[in-house]
Amino acid sequence: MSSRSTRRALLALTATSATLAALAVPATAVPADDHDVRTITVNGGNAFPESVAADDHFVYTTSIGDGAVHRGRRGAKTLDPFLPAGQDGRTQATGIKISGDRLLVAGAFTGRFFVYTGAGQLVSAYTVPDTGEPTLVNDAAVTPNGDVYVTDSFRAVVYRIPAAEVRSPATGTHRTLEVAHHLPDYVAGQSNGNGVVATPDGRFLVIGYWYSGALYRLTLATGEVRRITAPALPSADGLALRGNTLHLARSTDNSVTTMRLSDDSTSATVVSVRTYPGADTTTGVAVSGNRLLVTNSQMDTYLYGTPLTSPVFTITSLPLC
Secondary structure (H helix, E strand, O other): OOHHHHHHHHHHHHHHHHHHHHHOOOOOOEEOOHHHOEEEEEOOOOOOEEEEEEOOOEEEEEEOOOOOEEEEEOOOOEEEEEEOOOHHHOOOOOOEEEEOOEEEEEOEOOOEEEEEEOOOOEEEEEEOOOOOOOOOEEEEEEOOOOOEEEEEOOOOEEEEEOHHHHOOOOOOEEEEOEEEEEOOOOOOOOOOEEEEEEOOOOOEEEEEEOOOOOEEEEEOOOOOEEEOEOOOOOOEEEEEEEOOEEEEEEOOOOEEEEEEEOOOOOEEEEEEEEEOOOOOOOOOEEEEOOEEEEEEOOHHHHHHOOOOOOOOEEEEEEEOO
């Protein structure tokens, strides 16, 4: 994506944020226990940590500011650069997910997507189809069979990367993302489909829309999409799913909403809305053991160019309940 197109996309998101601020209805949020709130520092002056992921060994976060990926041991107090900014054309990074020994990184407004080995070798680099439309490659979900599904907030589609490509040798192959499914209710010029997770049985994707706050269930076998019966949660951003418990980061609300999905993922009930000291545009969320990791992205500063709230970028670790 050209720098001019990127600026237009950023301005669209800025307008969206202003609209949502005007429409937002105050939520009753329960503050986290201050004694059990832990801070993880992201060592990068331009980090703007958009997303977070964790496995049994490491915690990762992405920088939308420069495309770097930071990593640290589970339980560590700092995350350090792991994949350097700009490497392989990765100049922005949003959603990050882990699939076995593969690391999946979305390239935001650049229309790129990257698959790496756990050692940091490039398996494949993907580009969206050249349709001339704006693009925001935002997040990814991994199904039990290893297929990867990717959202694009500006294009009403879901891309699919077959498991065989994800597991292929690290040859740095360049490919084009293939459209697998189409999504409804996209609003032109707004950020739409954003966070995405696969249900444990691999039958469905759950997709959150940032602008409207709606949740949708996509049936992978048929492509059927239906809106999940649930309260609208505008600024719905990153999602994390454990069992039928869905954690949803709400960026402009600086909160995390936890919901209970029905067995068939057709409805969801709010269990809690949580905030915490230092929350600063909560765009990403992940479950790590008995902890919830939430990014303090300072995305408002990245979009508006205003002074940083803090020169130190952080991720907050909260108890699951």
